[in-house]
Amino acid sequence: MYTQALDIPQQSADKGPRVVENPEYQAEFDARIDAGGYIEAKDWMPEAYRKTLIRQISQHAHSEIVGMLPEGNWITRAPTLKRKAILLAKVQDEGGHGLYLYAAAETLGVSRDELLEALHSGRAKYSSIFNYPTLTWADIGVIGWLVDGAAIMNQIPLCKCSYGPYARAMVRICKEESFHQRQGYDLLLAMMKGTEEQREMVQDAVNRWWWPSIMMFGPHDKDSVHSGQSARWGIKRISNDDLRQKFVDATVEQAKVLGVTMPDPELKWNAERGHHDFGAIDWDEFWNVVNGHGQGNVDRLAARVKAWEDGAWVREAALEHERKRAAREHQAA
Amino acid sequence: MERKEWPLWEVFVRSRNGLDHKHCGSVHAPDAKLALQVARDVYTRRQEGVSIWVVQADHIVASDPDAKPELFDPAEDKIYRHPTFYQLPDEVNHM
Numbered sequence: 291m292y293t294q295a296l297d298i299p300q301q302s303a304d305k306g307p308r309v310v311e312n313p314e315y316q317a318e319f320d321a322r323i324d325a326g327g328y329i330e331a332k333d334w335m336p337e338a339y340r341k342t343l344i345r346q347i348s349q350h351a352h353s354e355i356v357g358m359l360p361e362g363n364w365i366t367r368a369p370t371l372k373r374k375a376i377l378l379a380k381v382q383d384e385g386g387h388g389l390y391l392y393a394a395a396e397t398l399g400v401s402r403d404e405l406l407e408a409l410h411s412g413r414a415k416y417s418s419i420f421n422y423p424t425l426t427w428a429d430i431g432v433i434g435w436l437v438d439g440a441a442i443m444n445q446i447p448l449c450k451c452s453y454g455p456y457a458r459a460m461v462r463i464c465k466e467e468s469f470h471q472r473q474g475y476d477l478l479l480a481m482m483k484g485t486e487e488q489r490e491m492v493q494d495a496v497n498r499w500w501w502p503s504i505m506m507f508g509p510h511d512k513d514s515v516h517s518g519q520s521a522r523w524g525i526k527r528i529s530n531d532d533l534r535q536k537f538v539d540a541t542v543e544q545a546k547v548l549g550v551t552m553p554d555p556e557l558k559w560n561a562e563r564g565h566h567d568f569g570a571i572d573w574d575e576f577w578n579v580v581n582g583h584g585q586g587n588v589d590r591l592a593a594r595v596k597a598w599e600d601g602a603w604v605r606e607a608a609l610e611h612e613r614k615r616a617a618r619e620h621q622a623a
Numbered sequence: 624m625e626r627k628e629w630p631l632w633e634v635f636v637r638s639r640n641g642l643d644h645k646h647c648g649s650v651h652a653p654d655a656k657l658a659l660q661v662a663r664d665v666y667t668r669r670q671e672g673v674s675i676w677v678v679q680a681d682h683i684v685a686s687d688p689d690a691k692p693e694l695f696d697p698a699e700d701k702i703y704r705h706p707t708f709y710q711l712p713d714e715v716n717h718m
Contacts, residue, residue: 333688393649402651
C-alpha cells in the first residue's frame with residue numbers, strides 16, 4: 291500500500307509555498323497535468339513535486355519491504371504445504387513491489403543507498419500498519435483481506451497518477467495485490483469452516499486489525515497536510531475519507547459472507563447517505579504508532595537494519611568479484 | 624574511489640515471441656549475470672516474459688527532453704507521409 295506517507299509531515303521536507311523556478315516550464319508542466327498527461331523522468335518538474343514524489347514513492351517502497359516481516363514470521367509455521375507456497379509467493383511479491391518502487395523513485399535522481407539510509411536511520415516512515423504483531427495464523431488471512439484490501443483501494447487511483455514511472459509501477463503492483471487479497475479471504479473461509487476455536491481465532495484477528503486497517507487511509511481530509519497540493523499535481527486523485535468510505539462499504543458484505551463482525555457497534559447502513567456509518571477513529575493511537583511507539587516499531591526497524599548489515603559482506607564480495615573479472619578480461623584483451 | 628552501491632541496470636522483457644522487448648523497470652546488480660537473475664526474479668514471477676535484456680543504465684544514450692520540439696515537431700506538418708492524406712475516388716478508396 292501505503293500512501294499514508296502522503297499525509298505525514300517529515301522533518302526535513304518541503305514546507306512553504308511552491309517555488310516557481312521557471313515560469314515558462316511551469317506553465318507547460320501545469321498544462322500537461324491539467325490535460326491528464328504524464329510527466330516522465332527527464333522532464334522538467336517543480337522541485338517540490340520531485341521531493342513530494344521521492345518521499346511518497348520511497349515510503350511506499352519501505353512499507354512493502356517492512357511489510358515482508360510480519361508475514362515472513364509465519365512462513366515456517368504455515369499449516370500446509372499449499373499455504374506455505376502461497377505465503378512465500380506473497381512475501382516475494384511484497385519484496386518485488388518494494389523493488390519496482392525503489393526503481394521508480396530512483397528515476398527522480400536519488401540513489402538506492404540514500405533511500406535505504408533514510409529508512410534505516412528512522413528519518414523516512416513506512417506504513418504504521420506493519421508495527422502491529424501477527425499473533426496467530428488467522429492474522430495472515432486478515433492481512434490479505436483487510437490490509438491488502440485497503441491497499442488496493444488506495445493504490446488503484448495511483449495507477450493514473452501524473453508521474454509515469456510511478457503510475458507504471460502501480461499498474462504492475464495492483465495486478466498482483468488482487469492475488470494477495472483473495473488468498474487471504476480464501477484462507478479465512480477455510481478457517482471459518484473449521485473448528486469453533488478456529489472461528490474464534492478469525493474473529494479475534496478481525497477485532498485487532500479492523501481499526502488499524504481503516505486508519506491506513508490516513509487522517510481525515512480536513513486534517514490531511516499534503517492532500518490539496520497532491521491533488522493539484524495529479525498524485526492523489528481521491529480523498530482519504532472517500533477511499534475509507536468505499537473500503538468500509540465494500541468490506542461489510544465480505545464480513546457477512548465470512549461470518550464475522552467488525553468491532554464497531556456504530557457500524558450500520560445509512561440509507562439517507564447510501565453508505566455505512568462507522569464509529570470514531572482513535573487518532574491518538576494512529577499518531578502514536580506513526581511516531582514510533584507502536585508494538586512493533588523498534589523490532590521491525592531493527593530487523594531491517596540487521597538484514598542490511600548482515601548482507602554487507604555479500605554485496606561487497608559480489609562487487610569485488612566483478613571488479614576482478616573485469617580486470618582479467620582487460621588483461622587478456 | 625570506493626563504490627558501494629551495485630550499479631543500475633535497465634530491464635527489457637519480451638512478453639512472447641513475435642513482440643518487441645519492452646522496457647519494464649530497473650534493478651541493481653553487481654554484474655551482468657546477476658542482473659539477469661535479479662531481473663527474472665523481480666519482473667517475471669508470473670510468466671510475463673520469454674526473454675530478458677539487461678543493459679547498464681549509464682550505457683543508455685537518451686535524447687534531451689528539452690530538444691523535443693526540434694527533434695519531433697518537424698514531422699508534425701508532413702501529413703502527406705500518412706496514407707490518409709490522399710483522398711481517392713470512393714470506388715478505390717480502400718486502397
